[in-house]
Amino acid sequence: MEINHLKDKQVLIADDDYGCYRYLKAILEKTGANIHMANNGLNAVDFIKSNPNVDIVFMDLNMPIMGGYEAIEHIRLVNKEIPIIIQSCNENITYKENPIQHNIEFIQKPFKPSDVYAALDKILHE
Secondary structure (H helix, E strand, C coil): CCCCCCCCCEEEEECCCHHHHHHHHHHHHCCCCEEEEECCHHHHHHHHHHCCCCCEEEEECCCCCCCHHHHHHHHHHHCCCCCEEEEECCCCCCHHHCHHHCCEEEEECCCCHHHHHHHHHHHHCC
16 A cells, blocks of 8 residues: 555544554554544544544544444435444454444554555555
8 A cells, every 4th residue: 555545535533542542653654544533422422423524533432431343333314335444352253244334444542553554555455
């Protein structure tokens, strides 16, 4: 993947762990993307509703108020096609079993920058 492939794209990171957000933000800033944060699933859904120009979402699954699975279901009601990359330390993810959760990739925490770039490359070129 070219490092500037996301130049000027709008990326939402939904994660309640500020350290994880900062790490992922540092990786994604090298791509030229504009980074936004939601600290729970409800905030992520609200952000997508009020910002239809978001190009990709990174979604943690375990967050307060509304978890990632539920947030994805709500986001799919607003935007059926937006690419979503799930980030979780749980390797037993069942996202591919649910038809509402298409156009989704998964990276397991802790991840390396190369894992993020590989997931982006795959989801953006399917």
